Amino acid sequence: MDSTGGSAAVSLETVTKTYMVGEPVHALDGVDLEIPRGSYVAVMGPSGSGKSTLMNVIGCLDTPTKGTVYLDGEEVTTMSDRERTRIRGEEVGFVFQTFNLMPRLTAVENVALPLVFRGIPVGERRERATELLERVGLGDRLDHVPNELSGGQRQRVAIARALVNDPALILADEPTGNLDTETGENIMSLFEELHAEGNTVVMVTHERPVAEHAERVVHLLDGRIERIEELDAVGAEVES
Amino acid sequence: MKPLTNLRMSWRAIRSHKLRSTLTTLGVVIGVAAVITFVTLGASLQAGIIGDISPDDRQNIYGWAAPEESSNQGPLAGAQPVFTQADVDGLSEQPGVRAAYGYTSIPTQSVGFGGERIPRQDAVVATGVEYVDEDEIADGRRFEYGQREAVLNPAMANAFERNVTVGDTITVTVVGGFAVNATVVGITTDSEARSPFEGFGPGPRVYLPLDPYYTQLVAEAQETPRFPAIVVEAESIEGVDRAKESTRSYLETDSDAQEQAEAANLTYELQTSTELLGQLQAVLDQLQAFVVGIAALSLLVGSIGIANIMLVSVTERTREIGIMKAVGAQRRDILTLFVTEAVIVGIIGSILGTLLGILGGWAGAQYIDIPLTYPVEWFAIAIAVGILVGVGAGLYPAWRGARTDPIDALRYE
Numbered sequence: 345m346d347s348t349g350g351s352a353a354v355s356l357e358t359v360t361k362t363y364m365v366g367e368p369v370h371a372l373d374g375v376d377l378e379i380p381r382g383s384y385v386a387v388m389g390p391s392g393s394g395k396s397t398l399m400n401v402i403g404c405l406d407t408p409t410k411g412t413v414y415l416d417g418e419e420v421t422t423m424s425d426r427e428r429t430r431i432r433g434e435e436v437g438f439v440f441q442t443f444n445l446m447p448r449l450t451a452v453e454n455v456a457l458p459l460v461f462r463g464i465p466v467g468e469r470r471e472r473a474t475e476l477l478e479r480v481g482l483g484d485r486l487d488h489v490p491n492e493l494s495g496g497q498r499q500r501v502a503i504a505r506a507l508v509n510d511p512a513l514i515l516a517d518e519p520t521g522n523l524d525t526e527t528g529e530n531i532m533s534l535f536e537e538l539h540a541e542g543n544t545v546v547m548v549t550h551e552r553p554v555a556e557h558a559e560r561v562v563h564l565l566d567g568r569i570e571r572i573e574e575l576d577a578v579g580a581e582v583e584s
Numbered sequence: 585m586k587p588l589t590n591l592r593m594s595w596r597a598i599r600s601h602k603l604r605s606t607l608t609t610l611g612v613v614i615g616v617a618a619v620i621t622f623v624t625l626g627a628s629l630q631a632g633i634i635g636d637i638s639p640d641d642r643q644n645i646y647g648w649a650a651p652e653e654s655s656n657q658g659p660l661a662g663a664q665p666v667f668t669q670a671d672v673d674g675l676s677e678q679p680g681v682r683a684a685y686g687y688t689s690i691p692t693q694s695v696g697f698g699g700e701r702i703p704r705q706d707a708v709v710a711t712g713v714e715y716v717d718e719d720e721i722a723d724g725r726r727f728e729y730g731q732r733e734a735v736l737n738p739a740m741a742n743a744f745e746r747n748v749t750v751g752d753t754i755t756v757t758v759v760g761g762f763a764v765n766a767t768v769v770g771i772t773t774d775s776e777a778r779s780p781f782e783g784f785g786p787g788p789r790v791y792l793p794l795d796p797y798y799t800q801l802v803a804e805a806q807e808t809p810r811f812p813a814i815v816v817e818a819e820s821i822e823g824v825d826r827a828k829e830s831t832r833s834y835l836e837t838d839s840d841a842q843e844q845a846e847a848a849n850l851t852y853e854l855q856t857s858t859e860l861l862g863q864l865q866a867v868l869d870q871l872q873a874f875v876v877g878i879a880a881l882s883l884l885v886g887s888i889g890i891a892n893i894m895l896v897s898v899t900e901r902t903r904e905i906g907i908m909k910a911v912g913a914q915r916r917d918i919l920t921l922f923v924t925e926a927v928i929v930g931i932i933g934s935i936l937g938t939l940l941g942i943l944g945g946w947a948g949a950q951y952i953d954i955p956l957t958y959p960v961e962w963f964a965i966a967i968a969v970g971i972l973v974g975v976g977a978g979l980y981p982a983w984r985g986a987r988t989d990p991i992d993a994l995r996y997e
């Protein structure tokens with residue numbers, strides 16, 4: 345096993361993602377990043393700077409054009425589709441920028457979906473999903489389909505789904521982007537709880553107050569890491 | 585993924601597109617129903633014909649003389665009137681022969697009874713006494729040769745407003761307008777054809793003795809009346825081939841027919857009912873293969889329908905596939921989901937199709953009036969094919985869906 349990836353939850357080595365649209369677009373351009381286990385990282389940057397691409401690459405949804413990705417010290421870039429799918433389902437909880445809920449499934453069924461592909465029986469699935477929906481404050485919306493939910497409620501369903509497999513690594517792409525301040529605060533305290541329980545949390549945001557909940561802020565610009573900011577417990581900048 | 589969950593999810597996808605699923609299923613239903621209907625009709629038709637040949641029919645030899653080019657075209661094809669009464673008398677003396685008699689149909693304008701006239705062109709047959717077996721008479725007796733008597737089958741007897749019974753007198757008007765009377769002396773048990781000369785289907789018939797009716801009505805002008813066909817009854821089923829040989833040699837050496845046959849370059853067609861049936865069956869088999877082929881084609885069209893709809897469905901659900909893959913669905917899971925969907929459509933379609941086909945076969949048999957025979961093994965085949973069609977048609981679209989890259993799928997609008 346590679347020494348650089350040894351204990352970190354996530355470790356990227358010169359990761360590049362290039363799209364060929366006429367001339368090459370570097371969504372990620374030689375990114376080196378190490379995210380220690382149990383840490384809380386915010387990713388910031390202007391639109392199009394590669395934040396979502398970075399999350400997708402970490403979450404085994406996308407493969408980098410060049411470079412290596414390690415999750416928990418294991419190289420995922422050379423894994424088979426099958427193995428990467430397993431990691432997506434069982435070890436990573438992904439909250440998408442665009443929710444990505446199944447339109448015809450109810451809130452409970454959406455949250456329980458990752459359990460379906462692990463062969464968990466229906467009773468257990470429903471129980472676990474209900475528990476999580478209650479935790480995000482949607483105990484009274486269990487059997488609503490996404491169309492019958494507000495944007496913020498859908499976001500919370502998506503968060504509950506990301507948590508259903510008890511993942512050690514939680515990746516959230518603008519989880520508060522669609523929420524009012526109060527609900528946003530609730531969600532933020534939920535992430536803080538998850539962090540406190542020892543999970544690794546990586547969160548994309550463009551709101552400074554949200555980012556200040558994290559321990560570190562990674563600033564992206566044009567697919568490169570511009571700088572990494574360490575914050576102390578109260579959210580003030582320690583060094584740059 | 586658990587099989588039950590898989591089933592539930594696939595069923596839900598089907599139900600959420602009711603109209604589309606119904607139309608897709610309809611493709612399979614029609615295909616399977618068509619196959620079942622046609623094989624049922626085919627089987628019923630064949631069973632009807634085979635059932636018509638009674639055991640004592642199998643020892644009969646049917647003979648006629650025809651130009652060579654007419655051979656193998658079925659009973660009486662190209663038959664010329666060459667046989668005399670002396671020929672049939674001589675034939676009945678041959679070893680292994682129980683009886684021999686002439687046969688001809690009498691072209692008729694109408695059959696009349698009690699002031700009622702029924703136009704009938706093919707109903708009147710002139711033949712020998714033995715043509716109708718004794719045990720085929722339900723009421724009365726067989727006619728006597730040389731007498732103005734007639735035997736009717738029930739279809740004919742019941743064709744008139746007042747049913748004809750034994751003792752009544754009917755009037756036969758031949759083509760040309762000449763009318764003769766006949767006293768009905770017997771009614772047969774059923775209306776089935778009594779020989780391949782009559783064709784294989786049931787129908788109304790009047791059976792008359794050749795003498796006097798043929799000699800008076802048709803061959804009046806001839807010095808020696810000649811019949812176009814003969815029936816030779818062998819003594820046993822085993823002896824039928826031997827009787828056929830002796831019939832041929834008698835006809836070729838000692839008969840009155842030979843002179844005319846030579847002059848007109850005719851050959852004798854001598855066939856047992858089994859042989860005639862074989863020919864007919866070959867034709868029926870071809871017809872059946874052809875019709876079932878067409879039905880199978882509609883099944884193929886149905887399967888293309890499933891494939892097409894499934895492809896649309898996979899494309900339409902690209903984003904859903906992406907979501908499922910993003911949260912841990914393996915390729916196999918997606919594949920199973922879509923194949924299951926296609927198989928459900930196939931199963932439902934073939935079950936409904938089979939029911940519809942059974943109904944169609946029944947209606948068809950009712951319509952053309954043949955006894956119904958269900959080829960049960962074909963039902964199993966049709967259902968299996970319906971399911972296979974589902975799997976076959978669903979496989980490619982399902983595979984396409986399974987291969988979808990999650991990140992592309994999630995970006996799909």
Ligand SMILES: Nc1ncnc2c1ncn2[C@@H]1O[C@H](COP(=O)(O)OP(=O)(O)OP(=O)(O)O)[C@@H](O)[C@H]1O
Nearest residue numbers: 363365369370371390391392393394395396397398
């Ligand atoms: N499939 C693609 N084909 C071509 N270019 C792409 C593709 N996906 C992303 N890009 C490009 O890569 C760059 C980074 O995209 P990304 O979605 O990571 O941005 P982002 O930082 O998440 O932006 P936002 O804040 O708006 O969500 C963008 O310039 C985008 O145009």
Ligand SMILES: [Mg+2]
Nearest residue numbers: 395396397441
């Ligand atoms: Mg983004």
